[in-house]
Amino acid sequence: MASWVSTAKLPPQAVAGASLFATSGCLSCHTYLGSGVSNLGGQDLTREALKGRGLDWQIRHQRCPSCVVHGSQMPKFGLGEPALRALAIFLEASKGKR
Numbered sequence: 391m392a393s394w395v396s397t398a399k400l401p402p403q404a405v406a407g408a409s410l411f412a413t414s415g416c417l418s419c420h421t422y423l424g425s426g427v428s429n430l431g432g433q434d435l436t437r438e439a440l441k442g443r444g445l446d447w448q449i450r451h452q453r454c455p456s457c458v459v460h461g462s463q464m465p466k467f468g469l470g471e472p473a474l475r476a477l478a479i480f481l482e483a484s485k486g487k488r
Contacts, residue, residue, distance in 0.1 A: 393423070394408050394412075394422065394423055394425075395408060397423055397487055397488075398423065398436070398483075398484060398485065398486065398487060398488060399488045400480070400483050400484070401483055403479055403483075404479050404480045404483035404484075405480075406476045406479075406480075407476035407477045407478070407479050407480025407481070407483075408480045410469075410473060410476055410477055410480070411435075411477060411480055411481075412425075414467075414469070416432075416435075416477075418430070419431070419432030419464070420432035420433060420434065420435050421434045421435070421436070422434070422435050422436050422484070423436050423487070430463075431463060432464070435481060435484060436484060436486050436487075437484060437485060437486040438481045438482070438484045439481065439482050439483055439484045439485045440485055440486070443482075444482065445475070445478045445479065445482055448474075448477070448478035448481050448482060449471075449474045449475060449478045451464075452466075452467045452469070452474050452477055452478070453466065453467065453474060454466055
């Protein structure tokens with residue numbers, strides 16, 4: 391996770407979300423800067439911010455993935471609002487290697 395901060399030049403406000411992403415099971419289905427697995431169909435999220443979805447979309451999607459993306463197999467996150475916001479900030483700061 392520490393290498394992500396420097397490689398992707400993540401801003402300080404995205405570090406908590408990066409740590410949460412690295413430790414909460416996201417890498418069991420997604421990849422980020424070459425870490426993780428995608429054999430369950432999860433997308434690479436290294437450049438997620440370039441999709442322009444915004445914080446609100448990210449939070450809604452984490453709260454109820456199939457409500458936002460019909461047919462999504464991603465599980466709902468049972469995390470509180472501060473954690474969902476931290477993950478959203480991380481994802482919206484993720485623009486790939488810079």
